[in-house]
Amino acid sequence: MIGGGAEAMRHGPGAGPVVQHLVDDLRRAISLGEFRPSRKLKIEELRRHFGVSAISVREALSILTGEGYVSAFPQRGFFVSAYSLETLRDMTRVRGEMESVGLRWSMRNATRDWRATVAGAYHALNEAEKLVREDRAVHGVEWDSRNRDFHLALCAGCGSPTLLEQVQSFYDLTRRYRLASLTDTGTPRADSMREHQEIFSLVLEGEAEKAEETLRQHIWRATSDI
16 A cells, blocks of 8 residues: 555554544544634543543644644644645645656656556546545545545655655645535536546656646646635
């Protein structure tokens, strides 16, 4: 599985299963807009809701603070981080450059197994994009996960674990903006499916420069509807 180690690292070396599950549940709730921006995250309320200890809640919120989902203020507590379009666009530009480098290096190192990984991720994403247009509430998270798998697969052959970890981190940091936009607009951006198909075709054809630029533009356009 691509990036599994980095996912475990984000929870911290001392985080137990209870905290890990709580981090995942809270991240998902924030990403889907169940906990809206600037909402105060009360320790006691979360403890009762999730049936865990106050210590586990504090540890989970501290991890999410490091990921950018939550903001901590002295004497005030924890809040869902407010949206910042300027910050999102900055992160998106950086993400676009990193993924472009990852794809470039992957195409230089291209193997049959890497192409098969990209093909599998693309076809799974293609199915998810069809489903999410039918019911975003049911299929929204799956669509984003499949989209994540495809983008990580494009970089999976780069030969740099450090770059892969950073690509995954920036994708995850922008996830809640993407899912919030999906909640507001109802479907992914209209050209998303076409762009994914174009990137996939260019990869199979070995058109490295065109694939890299198409990927970069695709990622930059992700903020156009937000």
